[in-house]
Amino acid sequence: MFEALVTLCLLSDPAICRDALLPGAEAATMEACEARLDRLAVPEGAWSAGAPFCAPVGAALAFEEVAPGIFVHVGAVAEPDGENLGDVSNIAFVVGREAVAVIDSGSARWIGEATWRAVREVTDLPVHHVILTHMHPDHVFGASVFAGAEVVGHEGLARALADRAGNYAESLEGLIGGQGFLGSRVPEVGVVVSGVGEIDLGQITLELTAWPRAHTGTDLTVRVGDVVIAGDLVFDTHTPALDGSVLGWLEVLERLEGQGARVVPGHGRAVMEMGAALGPMRRYLAVLRDDTRAAIAAGERLGEAVAQVAGSEAAHWALFDAYNKRNATVAFTELEWE
Structure with a gap:
């Protein structure tokens, strides 16, 4: 070929x-x-x-078929760098009778290219949609490879990307190198979802749900039968990254559990039983919330609080030192005015 x-x-x-x-x-x-x-x-x-x-x-990215017509690539549980070239998040595609939808696209154009090759190893059907689960750069920069496909996202996604595009691009290029990032750009969102929407691929229907502020303010999930492709609403192994609302995230997880029996997380394993995936998430976020409230009640300042909030969770997560203090800062800012 x-x-x-x-x-x-x-x-x-x-x-x-x-x-x-x-x-x-x-x-x-x-x-x-x-x-x-x-x-x-x-x-x-x-x-x-x-x-x-x-x-x-x-070369194509490696994908595994986790359910009929649903393929998942597992990214490294790591920060983007010159070795992994930004391949640090999970990517999925769904093959229907008439078309294909790609869900998330990685940190750089080369990842989108390698995803295209993986799709072509499975089917010659056209890629009609690229669905972005949220605004974070490790999920969006490969989307422009799929020329002609409609880019789908939460109703707040286009504005969020426009506000952050320059910083995201500069940061990723610095982390993975100019050659690894070459050709990458933020995609233009053509289809917005507020509430619930559907995409028909022929015999397979995708149910899209736009969520209130949780992991970010732009979270979107894709349900295919009993499988929910959750983006970063669900983390496995990788420390959850809070860029929205700790209270909102906990509420969304309660609603997400009723969406399906299995879930594809944004980071970690390819697919998990829903309850097994949500249990550690709930525990971490509840500890983050409760420790933050206790620090505020004790009169601690932000700098004091972030050094110890959720410290009991360190043994349970990878990249804890890279993310937990940021999470504590976001939680403190949210909860200090309760």
Whole structure:
């Protein structure tokens, strides 16, 4: 098999280049691939691009089928860096009779490209939708690979991304390197969800739910039968990251439990029983809430409180030191005016 590529180079540093995938020209022969090059759109951005060319198909991300038609890639439980190149969050795609939906897209364009290849290993059906579960950069920067697909998100997602795009891009490029981030950009949200919505892929229907402020203010879940693809409303192994409301998150978890029997978390294992996944989440968030309230009642200042709030949870989570103090800061700010 062959695919189309284009060499992208940073305008600010032409020595930093990589070959980026141009989806849509996949073919069994070089000649057939080359015949399709003239209809491909070259990505635009802060980089220069050469002429498209064909080459043997590159590496795909590893996905496992966790239920009929539902495929999940497990990202590393780690901070983005030059070794993992930002592959630190779970990604899913769902194959219906008529179309495919991708749920989340990773930290960089290369992850979206490797997801496209994984889809093509399973089906030739078109990718009609890319659904983003929330605003955090490790879930959104690969979406622009899926040209022609509708980008779907919470009604607050477009504004949240617009407000943070520059900071997100600068941070990720610094963490994974210019070459790893090359070609990445924030996608434009075309379909917004408030409340509940549906997407019909043919024989498989996705139920989308936009949630009140919880992990963030832009959380969206995707239900497929008895499986809920939860994004970062559910963490496994990785310390939960609070960027919204600790009280709201606890309330959302109560409602989420009735949504399905199994859940795909945003970080951690590919799929889990719902109760087994939510138990540790509830415990951590309840300790975070209760310790914060106790610190406020004792008259502690923010700097004193964050050093010890939820410290009893440290042994239960990876990356605890990287996230817990941030979580305590957000919780303290929320709860000090109760």
